[in-house]
Amino acid sequence: MALENRKTENFSEWYLEVVKKAELMDYSPVQGCMIIRPRAYFVWEKIQGFLNQKFAEDGVQNAYFPLFIPQSFLEKEAEHFRGFSPEVAWVTMGGNEALGEKLALRPTSETVMYDAYSRWVSSHRDLPLKINQWCNIIRWDTKALKPFLRTREFLWQEGHTVHATREEADVEVRTVLNSYKAVCEELLAMPVVQGLKSEAEKFPGAEYTTAVETLMPDGKALQAGTSHQLGQNFAKIFGVEFKTADGGKKLAWQTSWGASTRLIGGMVMLHSDDKGLVLPPKVAPLQVVFVPIYKTEEDRGLTLKACSRVAKKLSCSWLVDDSDRTPGWKFNEWELKGVPVRVEIGLKDLAKQSVTIARRDTGEKEEVTEEKAHQFIAKLLEKIQENLFNKAKKFLDENTREVQKFAEFKRVIEEEKGFIKAGWCGNAQCEEAVKEETGATIRVIPFEEDETPRKCVYCDRPAKNAPLFARSY
Amino acid sequence: MALENRKTENFSEWYLEVVKKAELMDYSPVQGCMIIRPRAYFVWEKIQGFLNQKFAEDGVQNAYFPLFIPQSFLEKEAEHFRGFSPEVAWVTMGGNEALGEKLALRPTSETVMYDAYSRWVSSHRDLPLKINQWCNIIRWDTKALKPFLRTREFLWQEGHTVHATREEADVEVRTVLNSYKAVCEELLAMPVVQGLKSEAEKFPGAEYTTAVETLMPDGKALQAGTSHQLGQNFAKIFGVEFKTADGGKKLAWQTSWGASTRLIGGMVMLHSDDKGLVLPPKVAPLQVVFVPIYKTEEDRGLTLKACSRVAKKLSCSWLVDDSDRTPGWKFNEWELKGVPVRVEIGLKDLAKQSVTIARRDTGEKEEVTEEKAHQFIAKLLEKIQENLFNKAKKFLDENTREVQKFAEFKRVIEEEKGFIKAGWCGNAQCEEAVKEETGATIRVIPFEEDETPRKCVYCDRPAKNAPLFARSY
Secondary structure, three states, rough: OOOOOOOOOOOHHHHHHHHHHOOOOOEEOOOOOOOEOHHHHHHHHHHHHHHHHHHOOOOEEEEEEEOEEHHHHHHHHHHHHHHHHHOEEEEEEOOOOOEEEEEEOOOOOOOHHHHHHHHHHHHHHHHHHHEEEEEEEEEEOOOOOOOEEEEOOEEEEEEEEEOOOOOHHHHHHHHHHHHHHHHHHHOOOOOEEEEOOOOOOOOOOOEEEEEEEOOOOOOEEEEEEEEEEEOHHHHHOOOOOOEOOOOOOOEEEEEEEEEEOOHHHHHHOOOOOOOOOOHEEEEEEOOOOEEEEEOOOHHHHHHHHHHHHHHHOOOOEEOOOOOEEEOOHHHHHHOOOOEEEEEEEEEEHHHEEEEEEEOOOOOOEEEHHHHHHHHHHHHHHHHHHHHHHHHHHHHHHEEEOOOOOOOHHHHHHHOOEEEEOOOOOOOOOHHHHHHHOOOOOOOOOOEEOOOOOEOOOOOOOOOOOOEEEEOOO | OOOOOOOOOOOOHHHHHHHOOOOOOOEOOOOOOOOOHHHHHHHHHHHHHHHHHHHHHOOOEEEEEOEEHHHHOOOOOOHHHHHHHHOOOOEEEOOOOOEEEEEEEEOOOOOHHHHHHHOOOOOOHOOHHHEEEEEEEEOOOOOOEEEEEEEEEEEEEEEEEEEOOOHHHHHHHHHHHHHHHHHHHHOOOOOOOEEOHHHOOOOOOOEEEEEEEEOOOOOEEEEEEEEEEEEEEHHHHOOOOOEEOOOOEEEEEEEEEEOOOHHHHHHHHHHHHHEEOOOOHHOOOOOEEEEEEEEEEEEHHHHHHHHHHHOOOHHHHHHHOOOOHHHHOOOOHHHOOOOOOOEEEEEHHHHHOOOEEEEOOOOOEEEEEHHHHHHHHHHHHHHHHHHHHHHHHHHHHHHHOOOOOOHHHHHHHHHHHOOOEEEEEOOHHHHHHHHHHHHOOEEEEEEEEEEEEOOOOOOOEEEEOOOOEOOOO
């Protein structure tokens, strides 16, 4: 049951082993697809709950749009179609008959939603319109597939809003990006950097794209959520326009934004260790496990009773593992599955009216009186949540390195990995050259102002900004 | 904005008008698919919440399985394949390349789930295994399509459980069927009959199928949820077996069960009227609307203030409609959209320190003192929920007619419609003949014992039971 791979030695195999053995996923007979097992789906439901609340506060309503998109729809916005068509899966048969027009399985839903929006929006009274859907998405990706991080079917939410002005749409883009930062940091203990994508990396069809980006332990960046200002681009094509209060007619401004089940993969990579899964307590399906330690049947009864006494005072989720396995087996099992807190109760503990409490994140054990155990555990769960975030934040900060010269850039990306902060002239050729020579792309141009004068790391001309570069998932 | 069709005159057109104008749905460019708009999706989220709680109490966990099913999987269970293959949509291209094996879009997920179950179940310790998923389902139906009731893509939940014994599986089938009854009756105010399906009407591959069946105002039956005992049929094919405590090996027993967004369509048909949508308060996105009635700007201020005073004491969802429309326009609008309670506040009301409260289900108005308004409204919402159920139950009971002779059967199905209770010898030929000659099928053989000796309505031989026959959606 123990892991065969080590996080620091063979990271990729270690990750595959963790997600499989911790029962987060299983493979499907269809290559590139996967089963999201209950332990992982529980995390997804927590993400849904968190974001649904944020969305509701912002006036967003949930809905559901069809999976099928006619080819003609997808082709309407040329840049959008170029961006997605290489990855589209097509339905060509229904029942035993060939379809008249082949149907795309949605790789994203702008086109089908905005066609509807053009009917639903007619007056300034209908704005803003803010709709979100939770659904499956199909992208027939040929890049390296990896559970949660890159699969041909995945789950996500996509929000699509319509506004009367550019300014309102700009605000919406940032409001949602803040929700993404919150879900990553507050729920998943995964620190992110917020910023702008470069032209080359933006969403096909958008005016600009913002993103939250995080760093994985192997030094690769992970895009955790994106929020796009679409301008009036799609509105023009689909005819999303509205009558103004004074009787005029205007094209609407639109945004779209999404976050997916890849968040689960990022969280697992970030926190887990050589013993298996480590879960932030806020998303752990089981937060506390009790392991009674006994030899005789009589002691079994006594220790189980003590477990129940403590457990019943808890307001979190818990389980008393009274199965016929050895304590050692149980320790390994629940560590592998990522239960944040383990409570051991043996005869010595009973004699002292105490319990032994082990935390999953650090492995530390502490003896606590039975009476105070429930309060201790409640606080410990908070501490673990906080510790996971702080550890990850420290890692992110320590692995964000500023460089001036391209030679140094190449050395760091090879040897140290992580984010590289470097000046950029804003020219797409330099960005492309850096990508070709190092495999690193501009992940984000951070929102945080940084007035230091710099030179472009590639061409040495004056820099316009200082993006974070990295290799990425 | 008013409806052009009448419920009693042209039911089918009336229904289409209600779901469209009340903004529950919109059509998609792909025939047979539809958009579930926020007002309807809200109802779906209430259904999800209700069932998720019931499922959790039963130890069911949520998960997600792939949309794609290889053709070879679907073919493994012959009866299952025969049942579904005429309706399967096939993906044959990914990106710009033809796929090696064409992939079915799930018409149901037994095959892909039980392949996984065969890996997950190995010991009696792994049982029972109870997993549910909320997902989209594709059936390329060629029968008459109707929003919510029959679409080529719909949303549902499908639960799939594994048990050590037949008895446990039998219990599971009934436990879930009770949850379906509860969600229909307690949440959607839609009374149902529980019972067994005939062999001809059971799920392809099941040992037996149970269902909750309800009656629509046009006298057609609607299947609202099904729960199947699969026996060991799929377990045999997919190899779902477990080691017993004494070291032996046994095939598992399985169940599957599902309920879909068609529940929303049934609820709308059942309760709505010629003014538009009628919603049970428990699933209404907006439960109370306030309409201030004024002529001058000063009176506007006064009436709006009074609206706020009452609204703020409510613990349900509410909206003060302060838009620049006339009160009459607002009355129509919110009646069309199915808001259960309307509160009118005009100058006369202000003078008397009272408010006028109108209920959507009966149209009755009542004057209530401002002070007691919030309590009155809270009770009224409960009363409306109850009234809708009682009215529907009365309709169901009055439209369930017992007949002895086939001539009478034919007359009733033509002239009165509804459920016909009649004796049946249990023979599939009689069932088929009734269907051919009248269009009515056996909807359920009710669980409620009925010991009256009867003769088969078709062949006059002694009856084995007394099913409910009806034409159906």
